[in-house]
Amino acid sequence: MIIDKWHAPIREAFERTMFAATELQLVTTSPRIFIERAELRISQGGPDKRWLGGTTNTQNGVSPVVYASTCARYTDKAAYLEFLAPGGNAHTYRKQVWAEAAQIAATGAWPHVEYYRICRDPDIGMFTSDDPLDHINAAMCHEVAHAVQHWEKHYQWGKSHGTDWSPHGTFWRETYRALRNELFNPWRNVEQLAANEEK
């Protein structure tokens, strides 16, 4: 048996986020079945393993699924800084957002990278944190939003003219925003704590 200390926190984040998606009524089609069929697949992962969210085809139709990896760069600051360092793997992506993340990493902070179009969004953009759980929770909100997006698209296709179902499109973005605001926005919590202390 392979034991990885990140399995339990990842599973906890998965369950919490899946339930939040139904509680917040982001899942409009059969939320009970969404939860029942929800599946988490954790791999030990090599450096190229990525987190993915979506649905998988099963005998019953489709099932929401999140593929998570315990690859060190998701859970270890030093591994992530190495990934972003000059000559590290991130540089093969050649995207502006990775250059910005590399600049942040060069200061010694651990950035949580998001897509360029949303990286400056105050709710769903990039942030820095030295706590691996913050990175796991934010990644889980991102991937569960994909699972919701795929589920809703599957069941609402044809009934929902004008909905932007694209992978990081409007529907996904607003789902991700609702989950992040509900479950996780560390800078907000810090601001809130500071405000409370001042009172």
Ligand SMILES: [Zn+2]
């Ligand atoms: Zn995504």
